[in-house]
Amino acid sequence: MTRLLLLLLAGLALVAAPACRPLYVPLVPSETSLPPVPERLRLSEVRVEANDEVPVVTFVPQGVTSEGWLAVQWFPPSGASVASASVWLSSARAGETLRVPFPDDVPRTRQGRWRAVLSFEARILRQVSWEEPLAP
Numbered sequence: 001m002t003r004l005l006l007l008l009l010a011g012l013a014l015v016a017a018p019a020c021r022p023l024y025v026p027l028v029p030s031e032t033s034l035p036p037v038p039e040r041l042r043l044s045e046v047r048v049e050a051n052d053e054v055p056v057v058t059f060v061p062q063g064v065t066s067e068g069w070l071a072v073q074w075f076p077p078s079g080a081s082v083a084s085a086s087v088w089l090s091s092a093r094a095g096e097t098l099r100v101p102f103p104d105d106v107p108r109t110r111q112g113r114w115r116a117v118l119s120f121e122a123r124i125l126r127q128v129s130w131e132e133p134l135a136p
Helices: 002-020
Strands: 041-053 054-062 066-074 085-089 098-101 111-122 123-132
Touching: 041 111, 054 111, 054 123, 066 123, 085 098
Parallel strands: none
Antiparallel strands: 041 054, 054 098, 066 085, 066 111, 111 123
16 A cells, blocks of 8 residues: 555656746847847046036046937035036047036035036936035
């Protein structure tokens, strides 16, 4: 009886085991069958420098595939954007160091961490920040 029970359990184990395995082996696509990854605009060497006590955002665009305006928005330590500027990007400017100074007509009277957000075609690319000291 115990032999019959053992044989029955072994048979059930053999029947149930294949049900846990996938019925197919997924194929690994070859390098040539993958769709090409579109090149996107990238910014390198993004930083804020002080030029005569005026913050200047500097950056190097890479992979410029379409022309358009790159927007720079300036934000105080709290609140909405206080200023903005734009730079026209084209493939001819790829690899060139570009500088966008903070607008002269906007006072920077708030102490704390200020931010500059860089965006292209409604997509945020980078954000940089700097500390603004207390105004005299």
